[in-house]
Amino acid sequence: MSTPTQEVAEPASKIDLAEAGGSGGEIPSFDITLKVRRYDPERAEDAWWDEWTLTMYGTDRVLDALHKVKWEIDGSLTFRRSCAHGICGSDAMRINGRNRLACKALLKDLDTSKTITVEAIKGLPIEKDLIVDMEPFFQSYREIMPFLVNNSPEPTAERHQSPEDRERFDDTTKCILCAACTSSCPVFWTDGQYFGPAAIVNAHRFIFDSRDDAGDMRLEVLNDREGVWRCRTTFNCSDACPRGIEVTKAIQEVKTAILTRSL
Amino acid sequence: MTTTNSDSLLPAQGIEAPRSGRIDPKYLRNKSSNGSFEMAAWVFMRVSGLALVVLIFVHLWVNLMVGDGIHQIDFGFVAGKWANPVWQFWDLTMLWLAMLHGTNGMRTIINDYAEKDSSRLWLKSILYVSSTVIIILGTMVIFTFEPCLVNNETGELFDSVPAFCHDL
Ligand code: HEM
Numbered sequence A: 001m002s003t004p005t006q007e008v009a010e011p012a013s014k015i016d017l018a019e020a021g022g023s024g025g026e027i028p029s030f031d032i033t034l035k036v037r038r039y040d041p042e043r044a045e046d047a048w049w050d051e052w053t054l055t056m057y058g059t060d061r062v063l064d065a066l067h068k069v070k071w072e073i074d075g076s077l078t079f080r081r082s083c084a085h086g087i088c089g090s091d092a093m094r095i096n097g098r099n100r101l102a103c104k105a106l107l108k109d110l111d112t113s114k115t116i117t118v119e120a121i122k123g124l125p126i127e128k129d130l131i132v133d134m135e136p137f138f139q140s141y142r143e144i145m146p147f148l149v150n151n152s153p154e155p156t157a158e159r160h161q162s163p164e165d166r167e168r169f170d171d172t173t174k175c176i177l178c179a180a181c182t183s184s185c186p187v188f189w190t191d192g193q194y195f196g197p198a199a200i201v202n203a204h205r206f207i208f209d210s211r212d213d214a215g216d217m218r219l220e221v222l223n224d225r226e227g228v229w230r231c232r233t234t235f236n237c238s239d240a241c242p243r244g245i246e247v248t249k250a251i252q253e254v255k256t257a258i259l260t261r262s263l
Numbered sequence B: 001m002t003t004t005n006s007d008s009l010l011p012a013q014g015i016e017a018p019r020s021g022r023i024d025p026k027y028l029r030n031k032s033s034n035g036s037f038e039m040a041a042w043v044f045m046r047v048s049g050l051a052l053v054v055l056i057f058v059h060l061w062v063n064l065m066v067g068d069g070i071h072q073i074d075f076g077f078v079a080g081k082w083a084n085p086v087w088q089f090w091d092l093t094m095l096w097l098a099m100l101h102g103t104n105g106m107r108t109i110i111n112d113y114a115e116k117d118s119s120r121l122w123l124k125s126i127l128y129v130s131s132t133v134i135i136i137l138g139t140m141v142i143f144t145f146e147p148c149l150v151n152n153e154t155g156e157l158f159d160s161v162p163a164f165c166h167d168l
């Protein structure tokens, strides 16, 4: 028989918690002025700006400020958000003139001494307040065939790929289709005809995937008058991407692929 | 039951129900247009840009730095250069490349910034006409240039002609 051991009950927390009573470090709070571009065709023909002064905390994001307005001040304020943690891609918006996810933009990282402006992303039709019609964006996405095409007989197990081959397109697998990049592109703003960075990023994801056989078809789609050649290398898309994808680089790689293929 | 576009209209303001599959016609692309021209234009901008760096800086160096520098430039200096086939060829290449490069650059800018097809058409028409005129005019000047101008009244050479005219 083994030696009886004395079970010591584990403490509820392995970290020494300070006594209840708020000595865990006060979260700093500050006042911000939030200015939002509103649009509601049922209320007014033109867009207008609304402004609120809010007391927010150092841990709050722009999304929290929008929530505070919607839940406590003006329930008609309309915006999309689902996950609130930067993964669903619902809440891309133009914050102080730059495309950001509201749920990833911390207020303390913005200049809180000045008014924080929030608008819908540019270049897509606004439906209400911060909500735009994403249909044209997804149409371009569909056109590049964002799915694996493989002509060889279906294997009984998974399709193998070396870590190096997987690495080749790792960056562009991170896209969450938030449209921050496409709607930050001046070429897209003009007439919405350009396929846009997001479609090219997602084509890149398959073009450089060793398991995929339809790379040529995707290159052909993007060798359109409105395809990769409309890119002016302004880097707005790389700056906008909340996933840190090197968007401009991916576009450049697709350009090079089309070029080498036709030589 | 299938939903047609008009069924999916919300009563107020004609707002479409979500996912009615409708796309604002402004965003529809004309059935895939071949981009080979755009690719060629893209390559041309880079190749001509590289060539222009050499052409332009040699041009500036020879005109402004070599010899008497900026003070040497007058009718005679230009006329002397164009009497030489090397400089004729040099300036012709520079003219054509810079004009085609600049014109294609302006075409890009018009495509990127003009919002209406009609304004695009107008701006591009003006662009192409003026580029054509300048290229033809420039080419003619380089090849038909008469360095030794004679005064019709006195029958003598003008003072501004290059030195070699007096030896002819
Ligand atoms: C000095 C040598 C030059 C180099 C290396 C150069 C290079 C380039 C390149 C690579 C582009 C394409 C940019 C893009 O696709 O985004 C471009 C555009 C352009 N270039 Fe040049 N170029 C030169 C000289 C010139 C000259 C002499 C002119 C005027 C006649 C000119 C006018 C333009 C214009 C109007 C554009 C369009 C601007 C744009 O697309 O943003 N360039 N240049």
Ligand code: SF4
Pocket (backbone or CB within 6 Å): A174, A175, A176, A177, A178, A179, A180, A181, A182, A197, A198, A201, A240, A241, A242, A243, A244, A245, A247
């Ligand atoms: S590439 Fe980045 S910015 Fe563009 S849609 Fe994907 S996640 Fe959003």
Ligand code: FES
Pocket (backbone or CB within 6 Å): A080, A081, A082, A083, A084, A085, A086, A087, A088, A089, A090, A091, A092, A101, A102, A103, A104
């Ligand atoms: S709410 Fe999901 S990404 Fe911001």
